[in-house]
Amino acid sequence: MIFKATRRLQAAMIEAQSYEEWRAAAIAHDKASGVHEWVESDESKYFDYVSIRRRLEKLRKLRAAGDHERLLYALNEGVHGNIDGIGRRALYGKAKFSTKRLIVEYVDEVVQSLELLASDAANDIPFDDRVDFFRRAQHCFGCSAFVMSGAGSLLFFHIGAAKAMWLEGILPYVLSGSSGGAIVGSLLGTYKSQDLGELFEPENLVHDVERETGLWSFFDMFKPEYASVDEVNEAIGRLLPDLTFQEAFERTGRHMNVSIAAAEKHQTSRLLNAITTPNVCVREAVMASSAVPGFYPPVRLMARNDQGEKQPYLKSRRWVDGSISDDLPAKRLSRIYGVNHFIVSQVNPHVFPFVTDTRRGTDPLSIVKAAGSRTAREWLNAGATLFEKPLSWNPTLNRMANAGLSIINQDYIGDINILPDRLLFNPLKLLAHRSLEEVVDLIAMGERATWPKIEMIRVQTKIGRTLDRIVGQLDHGAPKLSGSTVRRAG
Numbered sequence: 001m002i003f004k005a006t007r008r009l010q011a012a013m014i015e016a017q018s019y020e021e022w023r024a025a026a027i028a029h030d031k032a033s034g035v036h037e038w039v040e041s042d043e044s045k046y047f048d049y050v051s052i053r054r055r056l057e058k059l060r061k062l063r064a065a066g067d068h069e070r071l072l073y074a075l076n077e078g079v080h081g082n083i084d085g086i087g088r089r090a091l092y093g094k095a096k097f098s099t100k101r102l103i104v105e106y107v108d109e110v111v112q113s114l115e116l117l118a119s120d121a122a123n124d125i126p127f128d129d130r131v132d133f134f135r136r137a138q139h140c141f142g143c144s145a146f147v148m149s150g151a152g153s154l155l156f157f158h159i160g161a162a163k164a165m166w167l168e169g170i171l172p173y174v175l176s177g178s179s180g181g182a183i184v185g186s187l188l189g190t191y192k193s194q195d196l197g198e199l200f201e202p203e204n205l206v207h208d209v210e211r212e213t214g215l216w217s218f219f220d221m222f223k224p225e226y227a228s229v230d231e232v233n234e235a236i237g238r239l240l241p242d243l244t245f246q247e248a249f250e251r252t253g254r255h256m257n258v259s260i261a262a263a264e265k266h267q268t269s270r271l272l273n274a275i276t277t278p279n280v281c282v283r284e285a286v287m288a289s290s291a292v293p294g295f296y297p298p299v300r301l302m303a304r305n306d307q308g309e310k311q312p313y314l315k316s317r318r319w320v321d322g323s324i325s326d327d328l329p330a331k332r333l334s335r336i337y338g339v340n341h342f343i344v345s346q347v348n349p350h351v352f353p354f355v356t357d358t359r360r361g362t363d364p365l366s367i368v369k370a371a372g373s374r375t376a377r378e379w380l381n382a383g384a385t386l387f388e389k390p391l392s393w394n395p396t397l398n399r400m401a402n403a404g405l406s407i408i409n410q411d412y413i414g415d416i417n418i419l420p421d422r423l424l425f426n427p428l429k430l431l432a433h434r435s436l437e438e439v440v441d442l443i444a445m446g447e448r449a450t451w452p453k454i455e456m457i458r459v460q461t462k463i464g465r466t467l468d469r470i471v472g473q474l475d476h477g478a479p480k481l482s483g484s485t486v487r488r489a490g
Helices: 002-015 019-033 035-040 049-065 068-076 101-118 127-141 152-167 180-190 193-199 207-211 229-239 245-252 282-289 330-337 349-354 364-386 388-392 395-408 436-475
Strands: 143-148 174-178 255-262 270-272 301-304 310-313 319-321 339-345 416-418
Touching: 002 019, 019 035, 019 436, 049 068, 049 101, 068 101, 068 127, 101 127, 101 436, 127 436, 143 152, 143 180, 143 330, 143 436, 152 180, 152 339, 152 436, 174 180, 174 330, 180 245, 180 255, 180 282, 229 282, 245 255, 245 282, 255 282, 255 330, 270 330, 282 301, 282 319, 330 339, 339 436, 416 436
Parallel strands: 143 174, 143 339, 174 255, 339 416
Antiparallel strands: 255 270, 255 319, 301 310
């Protein structure tokens, strides 16, 4: 009986047409399978539930009593993402929906306490002391980033993932992408929030795909001729406004990052954004990050000078597909923004042997598979070392070998990984033109792959999003807050 009920609800989750439908089926599945009892129970071997329960009750008591000074002191010692182990992956793999109720309640209580201390009700604490607390808490907690892999024509999967998070009000403000991911990241980073709903509609995204050659003919591997530089520039011009990275940030408030790799030997990859390269133009950066070696020529970056005129940026340098050397630039994002939590949308077919999500990572088969992939990496690196001298005699083979090593030695996973059903992805069509029907399917697939991760993202980022909002209001001279949480889009 239980098996029939769970099987029916599993089918309902697969067939769901919206997150609301999926959510209802997932909650019902947890109740039917008995997992709901695990959700309601505090006890777990994966985190210190006794300590979290104690902290929760203390915060509730202090907030109810209006003891703002002691509340601030209590929060001072406990605002970070994995306190007492509440961020462990294993806590988000048992239930179909969310995690332990205790963890959700604790996070909600921390958020309410932070909002209380930021409001007029806490004026008994000096304003400067509160500002100092919030800035330190934000620095300590860190922030999240949404990172999109190289994707080719599978970039629409990233669109679906971004759409699912945006609709729930949990899309991070730090974005990064390479190749196809750079195109999606740049769309998110140049369009205002009120325009994103329209942008996410497949018909608007593929308007140029169906009518023009432009950029998208580049993705058609079955055509004998590829798009020219002028055609690509024209197509990107229709998709992206002609902004610098700084102008894009000022327009949207989102930190867009584009990975590019050097076409020349002895040069390092770059991460372009409003902090490191504020005057570089977004369009040319995206063109460079999408320039797959062997299919599209290296690109020269452009920037605006102090007169607002376009001019070459590092005129002697040319750049190519960023996924070759730094598909997921975690270290650079951490250094620049203090990112310590990565939400990764990964569609590169060649990295699937090295990637697992939270549900696939703990079973015996996944463990053996992970060990096998690590062994394969070591053997490939050893082979490259042994054949280093013979390869040096052939520059073409040497470049291919170096690119291959760069690809296999990268880290392709994050804290939360959004992955497609790999069986549905044909690597041979990675650069192929996509019909409107395929685009619709890819966007829907990205949404569906994200739905099981929504509550995990919401819980793990809620405190950080609250701190970012409060500090942002303080930075804009607005010490008095309304006390509202992050607004849900819709």
